[in-house]
Amino acid sequence: MNKIAKLNSILMWCTMILVLIFAPIVLPVFGIEMATEIVIFSLFAISINLLIKYIGLVSFGHAAFFGVGAYIVAIVLKSVAGFPLFGLLLLSIGSAVLLAAIIGFFSVRSSPSYFPLLVLAFQMLLLTIAMKWRSLTGGDDGMPIIRPDFYLPIIGEINLIDSVNMYYLSLVIVIMALFLVYLALKTPLGNAFLCTKINPSRASHLGYNILLIRWIAFVLSGAMAGLAGGLYVIFQEFVATTTMDLHMSFTAFMMVLIGGTAYYLGPVLGVTFYILMTYFLSDITPHWQLYLGVMFIIIVKYSEGGLVGLIEKLRDIFSHTTKEVFNDVNT
Amino acid sequence: METVTEIYFVEMLHGLVYGMLLFLVASGFTLVFGLMNVLNLSHTGFYMLGAYLAYSVTVYLDNFWLALIICPIITGIAGLGVEHIFLRKIHSREGAHAAELLLTFGIFYVISELIVMTWGSFELDVPAPEILTGSITFVGITYPVYRFFILAISGAILALMTFVLQKTRTGMMIKAAVSDAKMLDSLGVNVSLVFLGVFGGGSALAGLAGVIAAPFFTAYPSMGLEILIDCFVVVVVGGFGSLMGAFVAALMIGELHSFGVLLFPNIALAFQFLLMAGVLVFKPAGLFGEKNE
Amino acid sequence: MMSILKLQSVYKSFGGFHVLRDVNLEVEELEKHVIIGPNGAGKSTLFNVITGFHKITKGKIIYDSVDITSKKIHKIARLGLSRSFQISQIFQDMTVYENIRNSVMSKMRRRLSITFDINKPKRIKEECEKIITMLQLGPVENKMASDINYGSQRKLEIGLCLAMDPKLILMDEPTAGLDAEETYKFVKLIKQITTNKTLIVVEHDMDIVFDLADKITVLDYGRKLVTGTASEVKNNEEVQRCYLRR
Numbered sequence: 001m002n003k004i005a006k007l008n009s010i011l012m013w014c015t016m017i018l019v020l021i022f023a024p025i026v027l028p029v030f031g032i033e034m035a036t037e038i039v040i041f042s043l044f045a046i047s048i049n050l051l052i053k054y055i056g057l058v059s060f061g062h063a064a065f066f067g068v069g070a071y072i073v074a075i076v077l078k079s080v081a082g083f084p085l086f087g088l089l090l091l092s093i094g095s096a097v098l099l100a101a102i103i104g105f106f107s108v109r110s111s112p113s114y115f116p117l118l119v120l121a122f123q124m125l126l127l128t129i130a131m132k133w134r135s136l137t138g139g140d141d142g143m144p145i146i147r148p149d150f151y152l153p154i155i156g157e158i159n160l161i162d163s164v165n166m167y168y169l170s171l172v173i174v175i176m177a178l179f180l181v182y183l184a185l186k187t188p189l190g191n192a193f194l195c196t197k198i199n200p201s202r203a204s205h206l207g208y209n210i211l212l213i214r215w216i217a218f219v220l221s222g223a224m225a226g227l228a229g230g231l232y233v234i235f236q237e238f239v240a241t242t243t244m245d246l247h248m249s250f251t252a253f254m255m256v257l258i259g260g261t262a263y264y265l266g267p268v269l270g271v272t273f274y275i276l277m278t279y280f281l282s283d284i285t286p287h288w289q290l291y292l293g294v295m296f297i298i299i300v301k302y303s304e305g306g307l308v309g310l311i312e313k314l315r316d317i318f319s320h321t322t323k324e325v326f327n328d329v330n331t
Numbered sequence: 332m333e334t335v336t337e338i339y340f341v342e343m344l345h346g347l348v349y350g351m352l353l354f355l356v357a358s359g360f361t362l363v364f365g366l367m368n369v370l371n372l373s374h375t376g377f378y379m380l381g382a383y384l385a386y387s388v389t390v391y392l393d394n395f396w397l398a399l400i401i402c403p404i405i406t407g408i409a410g411l412g413v414e415h416i417f418l419r420k421i422h423s424r425e426g427a428h429a430a431e432l433l434l435t436f437g438i439f440y441v442i443s444e445l446i447v448m449t450w451g452s453f454e455l456d457v458p459a460p461e462i463l464t465g466s467i468t469f470v471g472i473t474y475p476v477y478r479f480f481i482l483a484i485s486g487a488i489l490a491l492m493t494f495v496l497q498k499t500r501t502g503m504m505i506k507a508a509v510s511d512a513k514m515l516d517s518l519g520v521n522v523s524l525v526f527l528g529v530f531g532g533g534s535a536l537a538g539l540a541g542v543i544a545a546p547f548f549t550a551y552p553s554m555g556l557e558i559l560i561d562c563f564v565v566v567v568v569g570g571f572g573s574l575m576g577a578f579v580a581a582l583m584i585g586e587l588h589s590f591g592v593l594l595f596p597n598i599a600l601a602f603q604f605l606l607m608a609g610v611l612v613f614k615p616a617g618l619f620g621e622k623n624e
Numbered sequence: 625m626m627s628i629l630k631l632q633s634v635y636k637s638f639g640g641f642h643v644l645r646d647v648n649l650e651v652e653e654l655e656k657h658v659i660i661g662p663n664g665a666g667k668s669t670l671f672n673v674i675t676g677f678h679k680i681t682k683g684k685i686i687y688d689s690v691d692i693t694s695k696k697i698h699k700i701a702r703l704g705l706s707r708s709f710q711i712s713q714i715f716q717d718m719t720v721y722e723n724i725r726n727s728v729m730s731k732m733r734r735r736l737s738i739t740f741d742i743n744k745p746k747r748i749k750e751e752c753e754k755i756i757t758m759l760q761l762g763p764v765e766n767k768m769a770s771d772i773n774y775g776s777q778r779k780l781e782i783g784l785c786l787a788m789d790p791k792l793i794l795m796d797e798p799t800a801g802l803d804a805e806e807t808y809k810f811v812k813l814i815k816q817i818t819t820n821k822t823l824i825v826v827e828h829d830m831d832i833v834f835d836l837a838d839k840i841t842v843l844d845y846g847r848k849l850v851t852g853t854a855s856e857v858k859n860n861e862e863v864q865r866c867y868l869r870r
C-alpha cells in the first residue's frame with residue numbers, strides 16, 4: 001500500500017514540475033507574468049504559513065519583510081548600477097533577517113494573542129518611515145527599476161526583461177528556497193518548532209527554550225518573505241509603499257487562509273486562486289474586491305482549512321489513496 | 332496676531348477634539364478585545380457607516396439631530412448582526428485567532444466597498460445645523476463652535492460611560508466579563524448577553540462618533556481605514572482591553588497629531604508610531620495593560 | 625547522602641495572597657519524598673516554584689548545589705530536574721513515540737540541530753524504544769497521544785519526564801483519575817523505574833503515601849507542618865489536629 005502511495009506521489013510531483021517547466025510554452029505573455037506572480041507570492045504566503053503551521057504564531061505584519069526585501073533591492077540598484085543579481089537577492093534576505101531578528105526579539109515575548117498585532121505595529125512603523133523618507137524610498141510615488149541582467153557560467157548573460165527568463169529565475173529560486181526550508185523542517189529544529197506549537201509549557205519544562213525557538217522560526221520566515229520581496233520588485237520593475245501596507249498584509253493572509261494552513265504547500269492554491277480571481281473578476285466587475293471579500297469570508301467561515309480543506313473533503317468522497325499521497329508528500 | 336500661548340492652546344484644543352473622537356471609537360474596539368480576545372477590525376466600518384448615514388439623513392431629512400439618534404441605532408444593530416452571524420461560530424473554533432482577525436478585516440472590507448458602492452467614492456459634505464456653525468470668542472481666542480460641540484458630546488458620553496461602569500451593576504458585569512469571562516459564566520451570569528451588549532453598544536458608539544465627525548471631516552472612502560490604524564495604535568499604546576488606557580492613549584495621539592503637524596510637519600505621522608514602538612519595547616502590554624503570560 | 629534539593633525560607637505570594645510561607649525543605653539523593661496536605665495547601669505551587677514556572681517572593685532554592693532561585697524553566701529542566709503534571713501535559717497532536725522523542729532529543733542536547741533528518745539516526749530510535757518498553761507503552765507507540773486511553777496518557781506523562789534521564793522527578797498526583805487496579809499497577813511501575821532517581825510526589829491516597837515514602841512532608845495553608853518518617857508524621861499532634869479539623 002505504501003509503495004503505491006509513494007509511486008503516486010512521485011508521479012504527482014513529476015507532473016507538477018513538468019507543468020511548471022513547460023508552462024511558458026503554452027501560455028501567452030500575460031499568462032507567464034501571472035504565473036511568475038503566483039510563484040513569487042507563493043513563497044511569501046508559505047513564509048507566513050510556516051509560522052502558523054509549525055509554531056502556531058500568526059504574524060499579521062509580514063509585509064514588513066516583503067517590503068524591506070523589495071526596497072533594499074530597489075535602493076541598491078538605483079545607487080550601484082550593475083550590482084550582481086544574486087547579491088541583490090542575498091541582500092533582500094539579509095535585510096529581512098536583520099529586521100526579523102529585531103522585531104522578533106521584542107515580539108516573541110508576548111502571548112500568542114498579542115503577537116499578530118505587535119508585528120503589525122512594527123510594520124506600520126516601517127510603513128511610515130517608507131512613506132516619509134522620500135529621498136530614500138520615493139515615498140508614495142515609489143521607485144522604478146530596470147531588471148538587471150545576470151551571468152550564469154556556461155549559459156552566459158541572461159536578459160531578465162524577457163518574461164520567460166524572469167519566470168524561470170523566480171521558479172528556480174523559489175523552489176530552491178522552499179526545498180531548503182522543507183529539509184530544515186525535517187530536522188530536530190523542525191521538531192522543536194512543533195513542540196513549541198503543540199505544548200509550549202511542557203516543552204519548556206523539557207528543556208526547550210521556547211522564546212529562542214520562536215525567534216528562530218520568525219527570522220527564518222522573515223528571510224523567506226524578504227526573498228519574495230526582492231524577486232517581486234525585480235519582476236514588477238517598481239517598488240512602492242504598497243509592498244508593505246495593511247492591504248498587502250491582508251492580501252497575503254487571505255491567500256494563506258484560502259489555501260489552507262494544514263499543509264506546507266497549501267498556500268500555493270490560495271495564491272493561485274486569489275491571483276486568478278483578481279485578474280478575471282476585475283474584467284467582469286469594478287467591485288471585484290467586494291466579491292472577493294465576500295468569497296473570502298465564506299471560505300474562512302464555512303470551511304476549516306480553506307480550499308485545501310474543501311478539496312480534501314471532496315477527495316475523501318472519491319478516493320482514499322490520494323489523501324495518503326498528499327499526507328505522505330507534505331510534512 | 333496670536334501669541335504663542337494662544338497658538339499652543341488652540342492646538343491643544345484641536346488635539347483634545349480629535350483625541351476624544353478617537354476615544355469614542357477606540358473604546359468599543361478595546362472593550363471587545365478585552366471581552367472576546369478578538370480585535371474586531373470591522374469596528375471602524377461602523378464609524379464610517381455612521382458618517383455616511385448621517386449624510387443621507389441630514390441631506391434627505393434635513394435634520395442633523397435626527398441623525399444623531401437614528402444612525403447610532405442602525406450601526407448598533409448592524410454590529411449585533413455581525414457579531415451574531417460571523418463571530419459567534421468562529422469564536423468557538425480552536426486556535427482560530429488568525430481566522431477571526433482576518434474575518435473581521437474581511438467584513439471591514441465588505442462594509443467599505445458596500446458604502447462606496449452605495450454612496451460613490453467622492454467626499455461628501457455633511458452640513459452641520461445652523462447653531463453649531465461659526466466660531467465663538469473666549470479668552471481672546473476664536474474657536475469653531477462645532478469643535479466645542481464635539482467636545483461637549485464626547486465629554487457627556489465619557490461621563491455616562493464612567494457612571495455606568497463604576498456605579499451600575501451592568502457596569503460591574505461588563506468589567507468582570509472583560510477581566511475574566513469564563514469565571515463570570517460559571518457564576519451563572521449570561522455572558523453572551525454581556526458580549527452582545529458591549530458589541531452592540533460599541534458599534535453604536537462608533538456610529539455616533541461617525542455622525543459627529545462627518546460635518547468636521549466630511550465623509551470619505553478611506554476614513555474607516557485611517558481611523559482603524561489610529562485605533563490600533565491606541566489599543567497597543569493604551570493596553571488591550573483597558574478603557575482607561577484607551578482614553579489616555581487616544582488623547583496622547585490626538586495631541587501628537589496636533590503638535591506633530593505644528594512643530595515637525597515632515598515626520599508628524601511617525602510620532603505616534605514611535606510612541607507605539609516605544610511602548611512595545613518597554614511595556615509590551617500597553618501603558619495600562621495587564622501582563623500577559 | 626548529599627541533599628539534592630534544598631528550599632530555604634521560601635515564600636510565594638500572588639498579589640497580597642500568600643500561597644507559600646517560610647517553607648524549609650531538604651530532600652536527599654535517591655530519597656522518595658511524598659508531600660501531602662489538604663487542597664489549597666500550596667502543593668502544586670511548591671512544584672511550580674521549584675521548576676521555575678513561578679518566581680518566589682523570598683528565599684532560596686538550591687538544586688544539586690546550584691542556586692536555581694531565579695533560573696528559567698528550561699535551564700532548570702536541563703540540569704536534570706523534571707516534573708509531571710496533575711492534568712496530563714502531553715503533546716496531543718503527536719504520536720506516543722514522537723512524544724517520548726521530544727524528551728530524548730532534549731536529553732541528547734540535540735534540540736535544535738539542523739544537520740540531520742530526525743527520522744534517520746538509529747540511536748534516537750533505540751533510546752525512545754527503551755523508554756517506551758519500560759513504560760509498557762509498546763502497543764500504542766504509533767498512536768496519537770490524544771487517542772490513547774487515560775491510563776496510558778498518565779504513563780506517557782511520566783514517561784516524558786523519565787526520557788530526560790533526570791536526577792530529580794517531581795510528580796504531581798501521578799495516579800489522579802486512575803481506578804484501584806490501574807493505581808496499584810502504576811505505583812509498582814513508578815517504583816520500578818525510579819530506583820536510581822530522587823522522587824518528590826504529591827499524593828492524596830494515604831496507602832500510596834505510606835507505600836512509597838521514605839519521608840513525608842505535610843503542608844497546610846502554605847506552611848510546612850512537619851517532615852518525617854511515616855510514623856513520625858502519623859503521631860504528630862499538629863498534623864492530627866489539622867486533619868481532624870477538616
